[in-house]
Amino acid sequence: MEKIAFLGLGHMGAPMARQLLGSGHPLTVWNRTAAKAEPLVAGGARLAASPAEAVRDADVVVTMLAGPAALDAVADAIVPELRPGVRWVEMSTVGPDAVKELAARLKDGVTLVDAPVMGSTDRAAAGQLGILAGGETAAVEHVLARFGTVTRTGPLGSGAALKLVVNAAVLGGVALVAEALVLANALGLDEDTARTALAGGPIGGAVGRAFAEGVHFETALAAKDMDLATSVARLPAMEAVSAHFRRAAADPATAHADIAQAVARIRNF
Incomplete structure (x- = not known):
């Protein structure tokens, strides 16, 4: 089974990560405040001590962070660790420029999809978000579908836009x-x-x-x-x-x- 790393367990990230617990995929989570991961760990997730550790063996990486600055800091830590073949699903609200800048930092063989969400915490908990997915989404749609309904928006950055x-x-x-x-x-x-x-x-x-x-x-x-x-x-x-x-x-x-x-x-x- 694919190994999934989920980084960012805020008000939206935590209920979204919980949707992955029942997927059968091994799930590793990371959050700046580690205590927020405790309910997920109790449900079977593994807690990583750092972003780099979280993604080191991952096949799919999902990020749900506060904004461009948080994304940039996490990218600094994980970009060197990503192996060819990894798919990164960036779900934060950061705008298309941040997505394009992130794509330019990635090594060959790493695929980036931007997939921010529509809906609040109630829909996240129910797995009923609207997913605005830009880029080559085919390889990660089975993961995105755990969060809600996927709308393909076009090329990379179009979801963020x-x-x-x-x-x-x-x-x-x-x-x-x-x-x-x-x-x-x-x-x-x-x-x-x-x-x-x-x-x-x-x-x-x-x-x-x-x-x-x-x-x-x-x-x-x-x-x-x-x-x-x-x-x-x-x-x-x-x-x-x-x-x-x-x-x-x-x-x-x-x-x-x-x-x-x-x-x-x-x-x-």
Whole structure:
């Protein structure tokens, strides 16, 4: 059986790695905070002491990290250890430039696929994420299918690019809901009535996400994603949204909370 290494056991990575425990593949995991791996180890995974150790014998490497800086640091450790024939599935939200830079660092014979995900922690735990997969995906689709439904997006980097588009739209919608409720308050409207009307309109999905419970999309990571998106093109409305999330990420009370907690911060700006 192929040996799989999974690096990055945060709010998304841990439930995703758990989907691999029942696959029959030997699973090695690594996380900067080793304690987060304990439930997976109890379920049969092996804990590696370092990223290099995790990938040394792996056939498939999966990374789910916080952002470009974390990916770069892990790449420094594991690129020298990757053998020809290894497939690396990069699932973090890092943007297409980071994916292309990573590809340029790899040795001949190592295949890179970018496959960021759509969905939050609840869908990760259920194995129902949407996978946006760019590059030569055929050799890893059996692994990707453990996480959810795979959409092939095109050449390497296209999955990472589409993820920025999706996240910018989601975060823009959430911020717009927050400001719409500021307007409702200024007009003297009952908030529950205004919220119900918004939920029944075209922006209903963003209303649901703005007040969701039991899911986790860290506000600091949302700010990172908006910065990535607004660095690619001139997006005046999205730049305002990005500023909202940066302010929320700078507040210790909301930085590591779900983006639903940032809604109150945006409304009080």
